[in-house]
Structures are given as C-alpha cells and as structure tokens.
Amino acid sequence: MTLPIALVAAAALLAVTILAGVLLRRRDGRGVAVAGDLHVDPADLPTALGARATLVQFSTEFCARCPHVRRLLGHIAAERPGVVHADVDLTHRADLASRYRVLSTPTTLLVDPDGRIRSRFTGVPTRAAVLAALDGADHTYAQEDRS
Template sequence: MRDSSLTGVMVVVGVLAAASAFGWWHRRRDGRLRAVGPPSGPAADPELPAALGIRPGVVTLVQFSSAFCAPCRAARRVLDAVRETLPGVHLVEVDVERHLDAVRELDVWRTPTVLVVDTAGRVVRRAAGVPDRQELIGVVTPLLTGADR
C-alpha cells in the first residue's frame, strides 16, 4: 500500500512540475517580437497589403484581433502608445473574422498577433500576444530612421 500512495504523490509532483515549466515557457514567449526569417512580403497576393491598409513607404504595425479578445484591447493600448511616441508609424487593426484570407496567408494562429511591416512592405517582426512597449519601440525606431534591423 505504501508504494502506491508514494507513486500517486510522485505523479502529482511530476504533473505540477511539468505544468509549471510549461507556464514559465509560455509566459516568457508570449508577446515577444520574433524576427521573421528572410524578410518576406506581407503575402503572395500583391493586393493583400492594400486591402489590409498597409501603405508603401510607411512603417506599419498590423494587429490581428477579434471582437471578444481581451488581450487585444491591451495590445491596442500598447500600439497606440508606440504610435504616439514615434510619429510616422501607421497602425492597422485587422478583424480576423472579416479577413480570413489574410489570416491564412500570414499564418496567424491566435489573437492578438502583431506584425511589424517596414517601409518596403516586408514583415520584419511578429508577436503573438501583447508585445512589450519598450521592445516594440526598440524595433520600430531603426526602421523609421532608415537603418536596417
């Protein structure tokens, strides 16, 4: 009997340790801006950038969101703060339900997803979750000054 109760405790401890490790990993990754390897156009469809409101020659932050997404409101506040801090940044919010073709084309799996699009129309960074304001400013500033990432 003693062995079976010890086994149960070990299973519970193992599950708690695995859940804690996953939670830590997810929290560290959520909202981080990741480089998009080799910079690509917003999509294979040449009309998609204009349909989303991406203007050529302007650094654009594109947020994919949905009506019932609470983190989307927090991401919008962060993006608004970045736009107020850095003049010249254009902000576009895309409703995932209305633009399913863009969601598929740009491989958006969750909301909010934020794309940083440079002046050439290339997606250079992306974040799934609410991005950090300072990290976003650090990524966008060189794009505004014409410096490469």
C-alpha cells in the same frame, strides 16, 4: 496504481505544466526578427502602409488582451511620424490567420514601407519592445539604402 505512485505522477504532471506555463509566459510579447522575404499584401489591411512602418495587429472580437494592445500600438503610431497602426479582425477575415501564420491573438507584425515583415510579436508586447523594433527597423532600412 498505488497511492505513492499516483502522488508522484501527479506532482510530475504539475511540475511539467508549471514549467511549460513559465516558458510560454517568457516568450509572450517578445519581438522576433523575421528572416526572409515575407510580405504583407496591402489589400489585406484596413489602412494604407505607413511611410516609415506599419504595426499590423491581428485580433478577434473575443480577445481579452487585444484592446490593451490596440491602445498601445495606437499611441505609438500617433507619437511616431510615418508609423501607422492597422488592426485586422480575424473574426471577419479568418483566411488571413493561415496566410500570416497567426496562431493566437493578439499577434503584431512590424512591416516596412514596402510591406516586408520585419518583426513579429506574439501576445502583449511591451512599449519598449515595440519601440526597439521600430528603431532597429530604421537602422536596417538605412543600411539597405546605403547598399
């Protein structure tokens, strides 16, 4: 391989790597509504489900970003009546990673009072994104109650 071809190949590889990083970073922390009828088993959680919602955080002992998410979700739960924060350490419960399709930590699930998963956040969610998901879940619950 000649030097110009090697430089072009290296530049293309660098561009693809940067593009992939930017795309992954844009998805980090975004809430995605969960369609279907997926549920969390309350026996898998360290606390009971909240009367309004439960923020289930999956973390590990080695996760550098998990303490920040733990504080954020804890503050939100403390501010919102009926909202509970449950932190599940996958270091000690690795079986739950496959059950709830957790590929990276932190991952957060917004769960309704019946255990149904309403939203999923991969990475560090913003406060605004979590609050919007909670408010959106409240709107969805109200519509279901009227049906």
